[in-house]
Amino acid sequence: MGVTIKDIAIKLNISKAAVSKALNDKEDISIELKDKVKKTAKEMGYSPNYFAKKLATKKSNTLGVFILGKENLKGEEYYGYKFLDGIIETAVSYAYDILVFSENKNKSYTEIIREKMVEGVIFIGVDSEDKKINSVKDLLLPISIIDFHLKGENISFLSSDSYKGVKSVIDYLTELGHEKIGIIIGGEAEISKRRYFAYKKILESKNLFHKKYVYEGDFTKKSGYEIGKRLFRKKDRPTAIFSVSDLMAIGFIEGVKANGMKIPEDISVVGFDNIGFGYYSNPSLTTVDQNPLEIGQMAVKYIMDVIENKNVNNEILIEPKLIKRKSCKKIK
Amino acid sequence: MGVTIKDIAIKLNISKAAVSKALNDKEDISIELKDKVKKTAKEMGYSPNYFAKKLATKKSNTLGVFILGKENLKGEEYYGYKFLDGIIETAVSYAYDILVFSENKNKSYTEIIREKMVEGVIFIGVDSEDKKINSVKDLLLPISIIDFHLKGENISFLSSDSYKGVKSVIDYLTELGHEKIGIIIGGEAEISKRRYFAYKKILESKNLFHKKYVYEGDFTKKSGYEIGKRLFRKKDRPTAIFSVSDLMAIGFIEGVKANGMKIPEDISVVGFDNIGFGYYSNPSLTTVDQNPLEIGQMAVKYIMDVIENKNVNNEILIEPKLIKRKSCKKIK
Numbered sequence: 001m002g003v004t005i006k007d008i009a010i011k012l013n014i015s016k017a018a019v020s021k022a023l024n025d026k027e028d029i030s031i032e033l034k035d036k037v038k039k040t041a042k043e044m045g046y047s048p049n050y051f052a053k054k055l056a057t058k059k060s061n062t063l064g065v066f067i068l069g070k071e072n073l074k075g076e077e078y079y080g081y082k083f084l085d086g087i088i089e090t091a092v093s094y095a096y097d098i099l100v101f102s103e104n105k106n107k108s109y110t111e112i113i114r115e116k117m118v119e120g121v122i123f124i125g126v127d128s129e130d131k132k133i134n135s136v137k138d139l140l141l142p143i144s145i146i147d148f149h150l151k152g153e154n155i156s157f158l159s160s161d162s163y164k165g166v167k168s169v170i171d172y173l174t175e176l177g178h179e180k181i182g183i184i185i186g187g188e189a190e191i192s193k194r195r196y197f198a199y200k201k202i203l204e205s206k207n208l209f210h211k212k213y214v215y216e217g218d219f220t221k222k223s224g225y226e227i228g229k230r231l232f233r234k235k236d237r238p239t240a241i242f243s244v245s246d247l248m249a250i251g252f253i254e255g256v257k258a259n260g261m262k263i264p265e266d267i268s269v270v271g272f273d274n275i276g277f278g279y280y281s282n283p284s285l286t287t288v289d290q291n292p293l294e295i296g297q298m299a300v301k302y303i304m305d306v307i308e309n310k311n312v313n314n315e316i317l318i319e320p321k322l323i324k325r326k327s328c329k330k331i332k
Numbered sequence: 333m334g335v336t337i338k339d340i341a342i343k344l345n346i347s348k349a350a351v352s353k354a355l356n357d358k359e360d361i362s363i364e365l366k367d368k369v370k371k372t373a374k375e376m377g378y379s380p381n382y383f384a385k386k387l388a389t390k391k392s393n394t395l396g397v398f399i400l401g402k403e404n405l406k407g408e409e410y411y412g413y414k415f416l417d418g419i420i421e422t423a424v425s426y427a428y429d430i431l432v433f434s435e436n437k438n439k440s441y442t443e444i445i446r447e448k449m450v451e452g453v454i455f456i457g458v459d460s461e462d463k464k465i466n467s468v469k470d471l472l473l474p475i476s477i478i479d480f481h482l483k484g485e486n487i488s489f490l491s492s493d494s495y496k497g498v499k500s501v502i503d504y505l506t507e508l509g510h511e512k513i514g515i516i517i518g519g520e521a522e523i524s525k526r527r528y529f530a531y532k533k534i535l536e537s538k539n540l541f542h543k544k545y546v547y548e549g550d551f552t553k554k555s556g557y558e559i560g561k562r563l564f565r566k567k568d569r570p571t572a573i574f575s576v577s578d579l580m581a582i583g584f585i586e587g588v589k590a591n592g593m594k595i596p597e598d599i600s601v602v603g604f605d606n607i608g609f610g611y612y613s614n615p616s617l618t619t620v621d622q623n624p625l626e627i628g629q630m631a632v633k634y635i636m637d638v639i640e641n642k643n644v645n646n647e648i649l650i651e652p653k654l655i656k657r658k659s660c661k662k663i664k
Contacts, residue, residue, distance in 0.1 A: 045446070047443075047446045047447050049449070067416075067420070070417060078413070081410070081413040081416070084399075084413070084432070085402060085434070088399070088432055088433070088434045089434065092433075092434070092436060097431050097448065098431065098432050099429050099430065099431060100416070100420055100430050100432055101420070101424075102417070102420045102421065102424070104424060111379075114377070114379045115379050115380075116429065117381070221612060247612065250612060254614050275608075276607075276608055276609060277608060277609030277612050280553060280579065280582060280609050281609075282586050
């Protein structure tokens with residue numbers, strides 16, 4: 001497997017021990033010889049045996065990333081990959097490698113993690129019904145879990161901060177002069193509830209909350225469409241709508257347009273999630289980006305902080321970003 | 333790092349050598365003792381040292397995947413991740429691990445690959461102007477490159493088969509009774525040309541090719557929109573349009589609708605690529621899926637075939653799949 005210490009020793013006509021000392025920066029060897037060995041090693045294309053080095057240092061310098069929840073998508077984009085960019089980039093900055101795993105019917109998470117000797121693990125896309133995840137508590141490794149709560153030592157919960165995301169929406173709409181701000185919620189889903197509570201709290205503090213502007217969808221595009229279509233008939237309409245998901249917002253826009261009304265001229269619309277297609281919708285959709293890049297970065301940083309014995313916070317909420325596009329209009 | 337062979341030996345009051353023999357299925361040890369050792373090892377949560385094992389077998393059992401070309405996206409979905417599912421799934425079936433890398437300004441591809449001792453490499457998203465890629469030829473490792481040609485021993489080119497993809501579109505449209513089939517091309521871009529040549533050849537063989545039904549866009553949604561809008565005025569219109577990209581198809585649909593015409597009632601539309609948002613467009617877009625899952629699977633299989641000294645083909649064209657949605661209508 002490429003150039004060895006022996007090859008360098010033969011080339012320079014010195015002992016293997018001397019080569020090894022030079023390459024490992026030991027002190028009982030002259031600086032001249034050290035430089036000479038290093039130069040020759042470089043010229044010959046030598047690189048230290050990766051696994052031997054890991055074994056010697058008893059560190060794998062590797063993190064494992066479980067990419068889960070891809071089974072139930074029907075043609076939809078897999079959101080979880082958006083975290084990978086921040087994960088890889090940050091791991092590289094710590095000189096760590098990333099091993100990726102997906103569902104494996106034959107092996108438990110714990111078996112995979114033990115076998116690969118990773119120093120930390122990140123979970124993406126854990127299903128809310130997943131019972132297997134509990135066993136990872138026994139590993140005593142630093143673990144970052146995105147959008148899923150698991151209590152345990154050195155286990156962190158990472159998510160975007162719903163409250164701040166919703167606040168950025170309301171602040172933007174009120175700046176544009178909107179006071180009648182409606183919401184499309186998504187039934188009993190956890191994230192819908194969190195976003196609705198933030199909406200209610202913020203509007204109440206401004207005396208702008210009205211139950212009649214709350215519309216109930218079910219996270220499908222069709223439910224947004226129906227709400228948009230019916231809205232036409234209502235006399236007292238909101239001037240802006242915040243949908244707790246982009247998909248319902250897109251459906252809503254189509255429903256409104258089906259009645260000959262225009263976006264944003266007749267009503268402003270804001271979504272949540274920044275799923276790719278909002279970029280291409282007509283008009284393009286103003287939305288809240290969960291900031292998956294930073295979530296990925298922080299997932300790695302948490303693990304590194306634990307490894308380096310730094311103080312850590314097990315609940316990491318990332319500030320989302322409002323992405324202003326063309327679906328909102330200034331009315332005052 | 334967890335339970336060792338020594339721990340098992342102490343527990344069973346036998347030698348470390350005996351434990352090792354049992355765990356490595358050597359023959360000079362009784363079956364009873366072998367079973368006892370294995371059972372105890374399992375109970376104690378023993379797993380063989382990953383890196384020690386790799387070092388001993390002189391195989392890293394690891395493939396590297398370079399995920400490139402994410403820099404120039406502006407809010408668009410990164411297509412390259414679609415290949416990862418097939419890559420991970422297939423690697424697992426061969427008991428290989430996947431290390432992922434992205435752009436690294438400080439290190440060349442070759443340095444990263446040598447350092448990590450991967451047995452094969454997959455490149456996703458190589459830029460057509462990338463000069464650095466040439467150096468990987470010297471590695472003499474099996475390499476799979478998706479959608480980018482690089483000549484060299486044990487280097488494969490993987491891509492979806494444009495001709496078969498276009499043929500599936502034309503066959504489908506002619507089955508629905510369409511004879512006036514137009515095309516929206518994307519200027520001088522390589523993939524546009526490939527798809528246009530296939531379209532021309534297939535229609536010519538059926539005596540259905542007419543230069544007047546060829547419309548020139550530039551891969552933007554806006555260019556598709558303009559073509560859709562102008563189409564209204566033409567007396568001799570095609571009854572179906574094939575766009576060489578989904579994005580231009582979506583723009584085209586909006587342009588057609590802006591004139592009060594309906595899809596698919598007034599004209600059928602087919603895209604190419606199966607980028608996520610076609611699933612959500614109105615109507616949902618019939619398109620050609622490049623079959624990234626299979627491309628990812630074959631990228632790993634090629635490397636494994638080289639490692640196992642099997643005969644390999646360095647050009648691997650995957651058959652794309654027509655995804656029938658709601659943008660086409662039977663007219664005869």
